[in-house]
Amino acid sequence: MFAAVEETDLGKWYDSLLYPMLLLLLELSEYDTVRSTGNNKMGHLITVSTCSLNQWSLDFLGNRDRILESIKLAKQQNSTLRVGPELEITGYGCLDHFLETDTYLHSWEMYGSILANPETFGILLDIGMPVIHKNVRYNCRMISYDGKILLIRPKLWLANDGNYREMRFFTPWQRVKYVETHSLPTLIQRLFGQKTVRFGDAVIEAMDTVIGAETCEELFTPQSPHIAMALDGVEIFTNSSGSHHELRKLHTRMDLIQEATQKCGGVYLYSNQRGCDGDRLYYDGCAMIVMNGKVLAQGAQFAMDDVEVITATIDLDDIRSYRSLISHGLQSTNVEQSYERVSLDSKLSPSGFQFDPEIIPTKPQAIRYHTPEEEIALGPACWLWDYVRRCNGGGFFLPLSGGIDSCATAVIVHSMCRLVSEAAKKGNKQVINDARKIANVKDQDWEPVDPVDFANRIFHTAYLGTENSSSETRDRAAQLAQDIGSYHIGLNMDSLVSSVITVFEVATGKRPIFKIFGGSQVENLALQNIQARLRMVLSYLFAQLLPWCRDNQRGGLLVLGSANVDECLRGYLTKYDCSSADLNPIGGISKTDLKKFIRYAADQFDLPILIDFITATPTAELEPITADYVQSDEIDMGMSYDELSQYGQLRKISKCGPYSMFLKLYHEWTPRLTPRQIAEKVRGFFWFYAVNRHKMTTMTPSYHAENYSPDDNRFDLRPILISPRFELANQKIMEIVEMSERREQGKSVEDLTVD
Template sequence: MGHYVTLATCNLNQWALDFEGNRDRIIASIVEAKRQGASLRVGPELEICGYGCLDHFSENDLYDHSWEMYAQILEDSRTQGILLDVGMPIIHKTIKYNCRIISYDGKILLIRPKLHLANDGNYREMRYFTPWNRPKYHETHMLPKLLREITGQHSVPFGDCIIETLDTTFGAETCEELFTPQSPHIAMALDGVEIFTNSSGSHHELRKLDTRLELITEATKKCGGVYLYSNQKGCDGDRLYYDGCACIVVNGEMVAQASQFSLADVEVISATIDLDDVRAYRSQKSAQLQAVQQLESYHRISADIELVASGHTFDPTLKPSTVQPIRYHLPEEEIALGPACWLWDYLRRSKCAGYFLPLSGGIDSCATAVLVHSMCRLVVEACENGDKQVISDVQAMCHQESDWIPENPQAIAKHIFYSSFMGTENSSKETRSRAKELAAEIGSYHIDMNMDTLVTSVVSVFEVATGKKPIFKIFGGSITENLALQNIQARLRMVLSYLFAQLLPWTRQKQGGLLVLGSANVDECLRGYLTKYDCSSADINPIGGISKTDLKKFIGWASVNFKMPILDDFLNATPTAELEPITENYVQSDEIDMGMTYDELSRFGRLRKVEKCGPLAMFIKLYHEWSQPPLNLTAEQVAEKVKRFWFFYAINRHKMTTMTPAYHAEQYSPDDNRFDLRPFLINPRFPWASKKIDEVVEAITKREKEIEASNLSVE
């Protein structure tokens, strides 16, 4: 006859320390889950306080405020009649834990602490929390006075337990536990758990979603069951964008999937599942025979609750959800959507008047401008779909009346997006023209200016003070003079950017200041191909975690999908900083200046960070790759490239200490402030590693000569 149960999970756009706002979004998700007929609602990790509180987790106030918000959720009549899985931090016996709280009708059934903590890359959970290193063990937790008064409970179970209702059994795991070799859902499944919940704070990286969804589907493919995945969504106050994609999987098949990128603060999905399907699937796996081999069972907490709809009465109107294909975005779409959503959250929460972008006419600042355009497109789409929160936010941001709805992205951009081409005598007509045309296409308030007078005045100050006048290299100057003359242009652009960002709204009789956008890509940051405190110094940088290669693909995609053929001109232009004079025989080129291509930089970056290679290991890997067709490089050539990369990486590492907070999108991000913790003063020659590389090169060369001599003797 079937045992149909409707379950709900959600994406929530929570904000670190926004206790009341987070509470309201949690309640809204519960109300929506009930509207969809769900008997269980799952929310994201640490949803009450926000996942990204960082060192605020060290403050005891945060835990008190979390309990206060949780008490208000329990007291709200709208949260009754549904089983709730809510995330918040808790102090137990003076130790801080990352926890799930399971409740029903105002009564807490279980507090389940996280067993395995995320502690690499962007995550430092062990800095704040202690893992519950005791699987299947539980204790008693004394509730705070406020909760005792509300629930009538003095204490509740605290530990790794499972909930047994009248018709099924479910257990919770949290984020990182899915990624560990011995995930809790395996032991739970062998002990009869049919429904698993996973509450996460998982951030977006390009091409990462398939890894996450593969683990989620595999979790129930191998042992059967229902898996409800919930995730944080949006920018909760830092460099990360949590990319949602809540989903419900049954026996390895997707039956419901939420969006990965959207501006909706609350997104709830549900699915109706026949628990008999789980039981039949498991009977084929002989799971019941494996379960009896478990030495220790979970402590079961009995709940006098029925999750199955209509009890044992057949309801012909209730239909199980059908299997659907998993949805993935192309990397180009991920770039278009992820940073755009992040930009929207950052702007509306900072309460600034808009964004200011130094628009150079090159592909990096072009990509940044197009991301702002993509943000505006998403806002228009959300308004058309009737998203009241987005409508309210954009009206306030653009200082418009309550009946104003933007007709197109340009209608938003003209209010909140400002750009400027800050040209010098070294700028070409082509870059100036491209910048102006792109600004017109996007709808930004654009300033086309020259800053030669400013540059000349600053250089004159130095000349008067020292009696020395620096000149460019192509006119006979030294490398030192050449570099200084380039850097002063870049640094003055930064000064002008902040001046314009503060005053441009004032010139239009608008209130507030602008956030300055940076546009240095991840490869240039890795190589250090930027001037410290130049126009890469900004308030935020939406492309700072994206490679040049991916940015070019994104611009090609946007040219077609955003119907902006002007982008093809940026795509086909030679990347150049335009900081040196242009002559008949010389035009500055980024890749020539760097001494390496952007494709090479991407490979260096992945080997260094993702594959954890030092100079020697990197050389050996790249020799095997680049000595083959089509490159056919010699060992000496590969060694030279590797040594050059490590040298410039090392001497420019100090620049990462001052880099603009950038959207994190790439695993080899060199972000010194959080993601890539490396020293910034090291010997750039890597002398011992270089000697070892030379030894390998010598061995390779000797062996190649032996092989060549052997082949000649045979002939």
Template sequence: MGPKIIVATCSLNQWALDFEGNLERILESIRVAKQKGATLRVEDTDASIIFLKEILIYIPGKCLEKYCSLRRPIIFCSISECKHSSIDLPVAHKSVRYNCRIIVLNGKILLIRPKMFLANDGNYRELRYFVPWSPSQYVEEYRLPRIISDITGQATVPIGDAVVSTFDTCVGVELCEELFTPNSPHISMGLDGVEIFTNSSGSHHELRKLHRRIDLIKEATLKNGGVYLYANQQGCDGDRLYYDGCALIAVNGQIIVQGSQFSLRDVEVITAVVDIEDVRSHRVQSSRGMQAVITPSYRRIEAHIELSQEMDPKRFRPTKPVSEYYHTPEQEIALGPACWLWDYLRRSKTSGYFLPLSGGIDSCATATIVYSMCRLVVDAVAKQNAQVIEDARRIAGEEKDSDYIPTDPKEFANRVFHTCYMGTENSSKETRERAKNLANSIGSYHIDLNMDDVVTSVHALFNLVTKKIPKFRVNGGTEVENLALQNIQARLRMVLAYLFAQLLPWARNRSGALLVLGSSNVDECLRGYLTKYDCSSADLNPIGAISKTDLRKFIAYAKSEFDIPILDEFLNSVPTAELEPITSDYVQADEVDMGMTYDELSVFGRLRKIERCGPFSMFSKLVYEWGPALRPSEIASKVKRFFFYYSVNRHKMTTLTPSYHAETYSPDDNRFDLRPFLYNTAWSWQFKKVDSLAIDLEKGET
């Protein structure tokens, strides 16, 4: 029997600049881990690194002082001793800023471990603030600022890529992005004898992403052996990203404990009993030993503690492997954006959400996600989540000493969710009825209005000034007239949405204001099939990075899971903006207007963003994938049409409503997307090459 260690890792709902709240959640997770008998604990990466000067001054001077004076373990730590801890801090060394873990034992700093590989693509730009540490396995001495030196009594401490050696094992640090790199530090650390790897991460949720994260963690210890403690942040950190938690513990390539992926709990701690002898046994193969003896050694920082402890073998057996659990994409849509909306609502101190409910599937999906949020709140309340109860009472407009408890999602939705059907003469009876019936099914406070008088007033103003009367296309108008008449309806809906969002609580004799929700899906945004500053312009958009295909699957799932039969009518309806008059032989349809299907748009989006395809390379791929169904000239026409409209509408992407980030190919990352928003929409050379290849291919077919 080898030494047994109870290890813990956790997910915390941290928030940028909430120093006191973040510290309290850290201490709460320590209390929970201690109650479970853990002697080693890992937590997720701390809140966003912004306002660097404030953080550099405040955290070391205040929080670190509290950490050391309390002798509390913070990030990876010996809880039995209550003295071994580590925290995330930006550190300036030789006038260069590094993103670091600071490891503390018994009130003394053992090591400052800078991050060596920085996330700098997609949603992240760590290089804006920090420089990666280089080279690997290099250590220097760091002179502590007086504010820290006065606390610890130390003049200098090691800074660099080192590991911590205890009496019974060796612990290494891998930071967030470092797990995702090809030559991850755990490879060389494991070969040099590190047996426990700790990773404090801030990995955001994307649909179908968890598989990759779990595969990487399993692979980290499958060939090399070891215990991997993975902590991940959870919650909305005031951004478009939602950190989905799902803390993990793996041993020798197998997951032994998996935390929840979506939760309204602010603190979640998972523990496991591990036998270090299992790691040593896993490493006995001679080929590994051959590589180990030629691997450069890490500097070992001595920690005079022992993590293992005597345990009753009847009560504490090594934790057995479990089968990993994955949510389906439909479940992820139901849970991720709902948790994000709840965090945003409770932290913004507003009174609820307002949604223009059109009777189409996109606004239907948004409304259903809000209803899912209400279900999660009621479920958390039933589990006695004190923080959720407090937040729910405040948002619902109840006094602090109220005994209000939300027990029914529909009742709670009626308090915090407001929907409105904004009809015109171009709206159909069917969409109006669907919107009303959905509102009744989920409990939202619903209003139904006709805005024809408002639209007519704008038309009259234009006629007064120009002496001209624009007409719809079906009435003989030009394309320019037709588009302008559609857009004025859409933009007026935005104005009315904000009017009602600000005044509806007042009209209901309640305080506060509402956040306006948008409902444009990722495919419409990519194609630019939306009116700039219409009701797609809002405060938040839960579905702005979710494809129409996935939204339809989500609605089908929610129909049975949430018991909302009316959702079937939305699934069977034809997507339409209802901005043009309906005649006996014409009904506006989105896919006809766009000249491509939503499924095709999803393919275009992934090829453009994820596989970095331009017009010619996209056509070259699709001519093989779509060849059996479409002729090369038809594929060429669709590709050119997509790139033309993507380019000509690129300016709309800079004004997109902040959206829940759910897909890598979404265009909502305008703050980080450094490409221009004014393209040469003709794509002259590329389109000529596409046409030339299409002609050659069709000649070959004949």
């Protein structure tokens, strides 16, 4: 046969028959190797993408469009795998809406429209949504390819502490490596002809690699699923999260993501939600791609972009080489039960085993972290922006007192305006359109490129002074307002205060006076509180009418509060005063961190007036100022802000009651303080904490930033009515104090005798 072939035709015959056959045999060999062992040594370059999306609870159409945009961007970067955030179709923070059947119906409708879109073909999709399986609600990952659902993977471990109540809405899938059949909704069956899909803890096996999914909380558990998956041959791990921002928290998350592949090898694609999902939390994005413990790509932690896609090209051969340790091999062979593998008859590597000089592996990079001061400047600012643009607000109103707390709130709004300006300069159409809507600008050529000009359109401040206010605070407030561009007014409200007191005098025949002039503590407190509460009433009046005064008929402003987390913890605020607002961007931030933020902003934002706020004595200015007396916050509270911060961390994070807190501080604060002094401080804190617990039930929704926040409505669930005496605990504390004092007296006698 071969003799009959002319020598000149041999090359053509080879090209037309043998060479293609050889390629086919090699591909089949490669396919069989992966199917049987999951460890093909051909070496493949795969481009993968993960993303951060600014999803919004129950915004089904908007959420779908952002998902489609992320898929489009991933495909433009030649990715063959796209991973999205947790519950991205519904938005993560739906809370009790997850108990409604409409939520599941609309989720399937949106998911079906995504699968039916031709632009979503040619890429493996990992999308998050809730699913009802056998009448049980699950938080799931939907894995699909070319319009076919390959696997529904339910979440194994639910977030159920702190800010999270997932077990209120969902049930964890407690059967590890167990899979069963799920009947798809009629809608999906009609669209795609697919009736069933595998449901459970399984993995996807493509022709050239194996992919496994875990969800958010599972990364933080001691026995994370990626460990078992790695030992069973999974090479690519996806993690879809709804992880919120908290000061200094990112380091913990990043360490866990790196560790996930540093020990086991593999590629880890972390996706996270970004933005205000409709509540107190801000999800801080920072999507990541890590391979073998090294970061290949990292997204922004805070940004105005609704859709951000990051991409990396990885070499599967690097994973297989990394796993060549004897210990990995021995532990892999001891796996008692393997994951069910759902087949994907396609490759993620576009070039197969062939070398393509145009596909270049991504090089490792260092992780980028923000300082706490930068986090305060960026996180609450992005949260405020999402809130005002989505609630159809016309901007913000802030009572600007001249103190550091309202100053910090104003500077955060200034930071928001700067971020909007930067995004507009980069051509972000969504930000530009939102800014025009909020500022009620009809000129389609106007863009918010000047943060001071933009602030003047949407930010309103007022100094609501009384005869107890100082000229220093009035001047500081006016100067800051001028520097950041807010529309500012100054007001003396003495006549209003006097009128209310006169009404009381007419009704009762008695007129209260301040303690410094001979009045009682009861009178003194009432006179302070009426000033604070009248400021709240005036704030809402001005918030509704100031835009109208400026010929802006669009509507009212969001009133901003400015009570910090330490004052909330101690209850050092008037119920229904200026702390009662629509939003409070600093309600979860400590006074110590706020001072550091102001120092940072003075330099970074070129606002030298901020130095005057830092050096001023914190004061409420609710009592008369005399030659011998100026009201001081820390003296009024009977404790410093630094001490309050420590109390808060021990109470919430270390879960201390009065007795255990005293024991911890006994060792930390002695000999600087005596045991009796420590006891008095601890007992004083718990007394005021208990008697003021009722105030937390009415606190303004605050940006969650501190892990010892006393936010009653979500993060810190404790009774309203608590006995402030803590009799048993205080009895035990005093026993230790007396024992310590007896021991100290005994030592003194011995020392005296020896001398």
